[in-house]
Amino acid sequence: MVERRQSTEQTSKFMNFIRMHNPKVPKRWLLLLAGLLWTGVGILLSTLAVTWLVKAISIASFLLGLSGIGISIIANRFQFTRLAVKNINRILSLNDKAYIFSFQAWTGYLIIAVMMSTGILLRSSPIPKPYLAVVYFAIGGALLQASLNYYRYFFRAAKSDCL
Numbered sequence: 001m002v003e004r005r006q007s008t009e010q011t012s013k014f015m016n017f018i019r020m021h022n023p024k025v026p027k028r029w030l031l032l033l034a035g036l037l038w039t040g041v042g043i044l045l046s047t048l049a050v051t052w053l054v055k056a057i058s059i060a061s062f063l064l065g066l067s068g069i070g071i072s073i074i075a076n077r078f079q080f081t082r083l084a085v086k087n088i089n090r091i092l093s094l095n096d097k098a099y100i101f102s103f104q105a106w107t108g109y110l111i112i113a114v115m116m117s118t119g120i121l122l123r124s125s126p127i128p129k130p131y132l133a134v135v136y137f138a139i140g141g142a143l144l145q146a147s148l149n150y151y152r153y154f155f156r157a158a159k160s161d162c163l
Contacts, residue, residue: 022101027096027098028154028157030100030102031088031154033103034091049134064133065134067134076142080145080146087105090105092153
């Protein structure tokens with residue numbers, strides 16, 4: 001019985017710690033936070049792609065860059081915007097105030113970890129950087145484009161709160 005009480009007390013202390021370090025914010029700020037994350041990662045990936053292509057400047061690198069941009073438009077249209085809208089709807093379904101880290105579903109954090117690991121493996125692989133630039137441009141560009149959805153909903157939510 002004493003063990004069970006200690007376990008409950010430890011769980012309660014842990015939950016209080018989590019609540020204290022994971023503040024609640026109005027859900028419109030979760031939209032902005034998610035948009036900023038997608039924009040930041042999109043800029044990072046696109047910058048890496050540009051850096052690699054500029055180092056190997058040629059007609060081929062120019063064409064590789066254009067193909068990455070083209071793929072990003074297609075990826076955004078058929079996948080990334082769909083993911084962003086799904087996440088936006090999830091955020092909008094939360095209570096008026098939600099924990100700050102709920103801007104992303106827990107499965108999203110797992111996907112982020114897998115994507116980061118894959119990126120690290122790709123960068124350290126023997127694949128030539130100009131070819132990797134296509135992938136980085138495709139994902140980075142799609143993230144940048146899809147992040148605009150978050151901002152649109154953020155400003156829409158901010159405008160409706162002001163009325």
